[in-house]
Amino acid sequence: xxxxxxxxxxxxxxxxxxxxxxxxxxxxxxxxxxxxxxxxxxxxxxxxxxxxxxxxxxxxxxxxxxxxxxxxxxxxxxxxxxxxxxxxxxxxxxxxxxxxxxxxxxxxxxxxxxxxxxxxxxxxxxxxxxxxxxxxxxxxxxxxxxxxxxxxxxxxxxxxxxxxxxxxxxxxxxxxxxxxxxxxxxxxxxxxxxxxxxxxxxxxxxxxxxxxxxxxxxxxxxxxxxxxxxxxxxxxxxxxxxxxxxxxxxxxxxxxxxxxxxxxxxxxxxxxxxxxxxxxxxxxxxxxxxxxxxxxxxxxxxxxxxxxxxxxxxxxxxxxxxxxxxxxxxxxxxxxxxxxxxxxxxxxxxxxxxxxxxxxxxxxxxxxxxxxxxxxxxxxxxxxxxxxxxxxxxxxxxxxxxxxxxxxxxxxxxxxxxxxxxxxxxxxxxxxxxxxxxxxxxxxxxxxxxxxxxxxxxxxxxxxxxxxxxxxxxxxxxxxxxxxxxxxxxxxxxxxxxxxxxxxxxxxxxxxxxxxxxxxxxxxxxxxxxxxxxxxxxxxxxxxxxxxxxxxxxxxxxxxxxxxxxxx
Numbered sequence: 001x002x003x004x005x006x007x008x009x010x011x012x013x014x015x016x017x018x019x020x021x022x023x024x025x026x027x028x029x030x031x032x033x034x035x036x037x038x039x040x041x042x043x044x045x046x047x048x049x050x051x052x053x054x055x056x057x058x059x060x061x062x063x064x065x066x067x068x069x070x071x072x073x074x075x076x077x078x079x080x081x082x083x084x085x086x087x088x089x090x091x092x093x094x095x096x097x098x099x100x101x102x103x104x105x106x107x108x109x110x111x112x113x114x115x116x117x118x119x120x121x122x123x124x125x126x127x128x129x130x131x132x133x134x135x136x137x138x139x140x141x142x143x144x145x146x147x148x149x150x151x152x153x154x155x156x157x158x159x160x161x162x163x164x165x166x167x168x169x170x171x172x173x174x175x176x177x178x179x180x181x182x183x184x185x186x187x188x189x190x191x192x193x194x195x196x197x198x199x200x201x202x203x204x205x206x207x208x209x210x211x212x213x214x215x216x217x218x219x220x221x222x223x224x225x226x227x228x229x230x231x232x233x234x235x236x237x238x239x240x241x242x243x244x245x246x247x248x249x250x251x252x253x254x255x256x257x258x259x260x261x262x263x264x265x266x267x268x269x270x271x272x273x274x275x276x277x278x279x280x281x282x283x284x285x286x287x288x289x290x291x292x293x294x295x296x297x298x299x300x301x302x303x304x305x306x307x308x309x310x311x312x313x314x315x316x317x318x319x320x321x322x323x324x325x326x327x328x329x330x331x332x333x334x335x336x337x338x339x340x341x342x343x344x345x346x347x348x349x350x351x352x353x354x355x356x357x358x359x360x361x362x363x364x365x366x367x368x369x370x371x372x373x374x375x376x377x378x379x380x381x382x383x384x385x386x387x388x389x390x391x392x393x394x395x396x397x398x399x400x401x402x403x404x405x406x407x408x409x410x411x412x413x414x415x416x417x418x419x420x421x422x423x424x425x426x427x428x429x430x431x432x433x434x435x436x437x438x439x440x441x442x443x444x445x446x447x448x449x450x451x452x453x454x455x456x457x458x459x460x461x462x463x464x465x466x467x468x469x470x471x472x473x474x475x476x477x478x479x480x481x482x483x484x485x486x487x488x489x490x491x492x493x494x495x496x497x498x499x500x501x502x503x504x505x506x507x508x509x510x511x512x513x514x515x516x517x518x519x520x521x522x523x524x525x526x527x528x529x530x531x532x533x534x535x536x537x538x539x540x541x542x543x544x545x546x547x548x549x550x551x552x553x554x555x556x557x558x559x560x561x562x563x564x565x566x567x568x
Contacts, residue, residue: 001208001209001210001211001214001229001230001232002208002227002228002229002230003183003184003205003206003207003208003209003211003228003230004187004188004205004206004207004228005203005204005205005224005225005226005227005228005229006187006188006193006194006197006198006204006205006206006225007194007197007198007201007202007203007204007225007530008203008225008226008249008530009181009201009202009203009225009226009249010203010222010223010224010225010242010245010246010249011158011160011180011181011202011203011221011222011223011225011246012158012180012220012221012222012223012239012242012243012246013157013158013159013160013180013181013220013221014157014158014159014160014217014218014219014220014221015159015160015162015215015216015217015218015219015220015221016159016160016161016162016217017162017163017212017215017216017217018161018162018163018164018166018170018212026098026100026101027097027098027100027101028098028101029095029096029097029098030092030096030097030098031096032096035092035093035096038092038098038099039089039092039093039099041099041140042085042088042089042092042099042102042103042136042140043085043089045099045136045139045140046079046084046085046136048139049079049132049135049136049139050076050079050080052135052139053072053073053075053076053079053135054076056072057069057072057073057076068196069282070280070282071196074128074305075128075131075132075135075167078128078129078132079132079136083106083110084106084110084129084132084133087106087109088102088103088105088106089102091105091106099140100137100140100141103133103136103137103140104133104137106133107129107130107133110126110129111126111129111130113126114126114129127165127186127187130165130186131165131166131167131170132167134165134167135167158180159179159180160179160180160181160182160183160221160223161179161181161182161183162183162184162211162212162215162221163182163183163184163185163212164184164185164186164212165184165185165186165187165193166182166184166193179202180202180203180223181202181203181204181205181221181223181225182197182202182203182204182205182206183204183205183206183208183211183215183221183223183230184204184205184206184207184208184211184212185207185208185209185210185211185212185213186206186207187206187207188206188207193206194206198528198530201530203223203224203225204225205223205224205225205228205229205230208228208230211230214232215232219232219233220232220233220234220239222234222238222239222242224242224245256533256534256537257533259291259533259536259537259540260290260291260533261291262536262540264293264535264536264539264540265539265540266518266539266540266542266543266544267540267541267542267543267544268543268544268545268546270518270523270544270545271523272518272522272523272524272525272539273293273294273502273523273524273525274291274292274293274525274526274527274532274535274536274539275287275292275293275294275295275296275297275331275333275502275524275525275526275527276290276292276294276295276296276526276527276528276529276532277295277296277297277298277299277504277509277526277527277528278295278297278298278299278323278529279298279299279302280302281319281320281322281323281326283529284322284323284326284327284332285326286529287327287529288326288327288328289529290529290530290532290533291532291533291536292330292529292532293330293331294327294330294331294332294333295323295327295330295331295332295333295334295526296333296452296502296504296508296524296525296526296527297333297335297391297452297504297526298320298323298332298333298334298335299335299338300316300320300334300335300336300337300338300375301335301337301338301339303315303316303319304337304339310371310374312374313374313377313378313381314378316374316375316378316379317377317378317381317382320332320334320378320379320382320388321381321382321384321385324382324383324385324386324387324388325385325386327386328386329386329387330386330387331387331388331389332386332387332388332389333388333389333391333429333452333502333526334379334388334389334390334391335391335392335393335431336362336365336372336375336376336379336390336391336392336393337361337364337365337371337372337375338360338361338393338394339360339361339364360394361393361394362392362393362394362395362400362404363394363400366400366403366404366407369407372407373407373410373411373414376390376407376408376411377411377414377415377420377422379426380408380411380412380415380422380423380424380426381415381420381421381422383422383423383424383425383426384421384422384423387425387427388426388427389426389427389428389429389449389450390408390426390427390428390429391429391430391431391452392404392428392429392430392431393430393431393433393454394431394433394434394457395430395431395434395437395444396434396436396437398443398444398447401430401444401447401448404428405428408428412424427449427450428448428449429448429449429450429451429452430444430448430451430452431451431452431453431454431457432451432452432453432454432458432486432490432501433453433454433456433457433458433461434457434458434461435458435461435462435486438453438458438486438487438489438490439486439489441489441490441493442493445493445494445497445499446497448499449499450494450499450500450501450502451490451494451499451500451501451502452501452502452503452504452526453487453490453501453502453503453504453505454504454505455478455483455487455503455504455505455506455507455508456505456506457505458483458486458487458505459476459477459478459480459483459505460476462480462482462483462486463475463476463477463480463482463483465477478506478507478513479513479516479560479561480560481555481558481559481560484516484520484551484555484561485555485558487503487517487520487522488520488521488551488552488555491520491521491522492521495521500523500524501522501524502522502524502525502526503517503522503524503525503526504526504527508525508526508527508535509525509527509528509531509532509535510531511531511534511535511537511538512563513563514535514538514539514542515538515542515547515563515566515567516547516551516561516563516566518539518542518544518547518548519544519547519548519550519551519552519561519566520548520551521548547566550565550566551566
């Protein structure tokens with residue numbers, strides 16, 4: 001089978017299959033006189049599930065993944081959301097459903113609303129609802145055992161968890177076990193299983209589709225976290241081959257760890273900055289541990305998601321300041337709220353005709369000055385603690401740049417009126433993800449302090465490919481000559497103006513294209529901390545000037561670049 005590999009590495013072990021509560025729910029109607037008692041049973045289960053989650057947050061072990069507390073808090077808050085509790089109770093009252101039936105029905109309604117959302121991250125937040133509902137169903141049924149047959153496995157045997165999906169709370173329960181990998185039917189690169197597995201550095205493959213129904217407890221599994229391949233009960237020759245790969249990978253990671261404190265300098269002396277992408281403030285420490293030169297992208301929208309209220313100025317300030325302080329003088333690039341038009345922040349669904357081209361990112365922020373102003377004040381206050389770079393997503397017009405500068409000035413004046421200190425030594429930059437800005441780059445590079453190329457959206461918009469649509473996914477081509485020309489044009493404009501240009505999309509963390517990006521002139525990469533050492537190794541083995549000649553020649557002929565020729 002094949003899914004999406006979200007954590008590299010090889011795992012060989014026996015399957016332990018996690019039950020799925022939603023698949024085992026009884027459906028029956030209750031008598032009218034029992035409606036209030038059934039609603040109370042639901043509310044008691046919600047309260048107990050919430051207390052369990054809050055207890056986990058209060059008693060997190062010191063060695064728990066840093067993201068765990070925030071993820072558990074999000075699930076705890078969802079249990080108080082009226083869309084879950086009140087709407088489910090209304091189904092009990094109006095249709096006389098039992099609590100389990102009403103809960104799964106409401107979950108299906110919410111899941112369908114999330115499924116039609118354009119933004120991949122928002123689509124995956126539907127998993128939060130599903131995971132919370134499964135937790136409540138387990139409380140209603142009185143069953144809390146995740147892996148019933150776990151105790152039967154030999155103590156020295158590597159085990160691989162197989163599940164429909166795994167919630168943050170379940171991951172916390174499982175983290176103390178001897179698990180070699182995680183496999184799930186659902187999920188993507190920003191699902192909680194992926195986020196927590198990365199922090200635990202355990203191989204994981206998600207989005208397999210039907211692994212839970214096809215794998216049985218005790219089956220021998222081979223997991224390739226890089227390619228997303230999963231082998232079930234393979235023959236001995238295949239096991240031997242993956243044992244060899246597993247050993248070679250372990251040796252390679254041990255060798256790479258020696259590069260942590262080494263400088264990222266090419267063979268011809270070009271210094272390259274390698275920074276980290278993070279979603280949560282707690283991940284800044286992971287970036288430091290990986291040897292990052294700074295934070296190249298802090299996706300601030302993660303502070304806004306999965307909650308029924310907006311984070312206030314103080315909460316945002318504390319989050320941004322904590323990252324700046326953790327990075328101890330290294331630059332921290334914080335992207336302003338990048339939310340799509342397919343969901344408003346108060347939880348109301350508002351589907352646009354084409355959300356990818358609608359009121360999203362900076363367009364949304366400028367249309368909602370109160371929300372934007374709160375974030376800008378928090379950023380200005382946090383800049384007292386170190387070097388902050390404010391990154392504006394989805395810029396396409398110069399008037400948007402001017403509007404952002406005006407909004408920052410207003411935010412500063414409001415802080416002054418309240419006599420709250422802030423610093424004005426921030427830098428302002430823009431994401432290059434719309435072809436228009438890449439083509440007409442000069443006025444933008446002249447008026448901004450830096451640029452950051454978001455290759456994911458740049459590819460999508462250049463090739464007219466919805467990267468979330470499986471029907472056209474094979475046309476999503478990072479190596480298309482048109483895409484590479486836009487990247488090269490942006491980097492060259494930055495060089496002429498003496499302004500830094502970074503790449504913070506998926507391409508930056510793909511070590512197989514590191515030399516090609518160096519050949520385009522890139523000197524600043526930003527990626528997930530786990531990818532940093534692989535990229536650093538490629539940088540230190542590359543000759544920048546020789547690569548620039550080869551890549552320029554191919555671009556001039558509008559040819560596809562042969563990565564194999566760049567490896568020599």
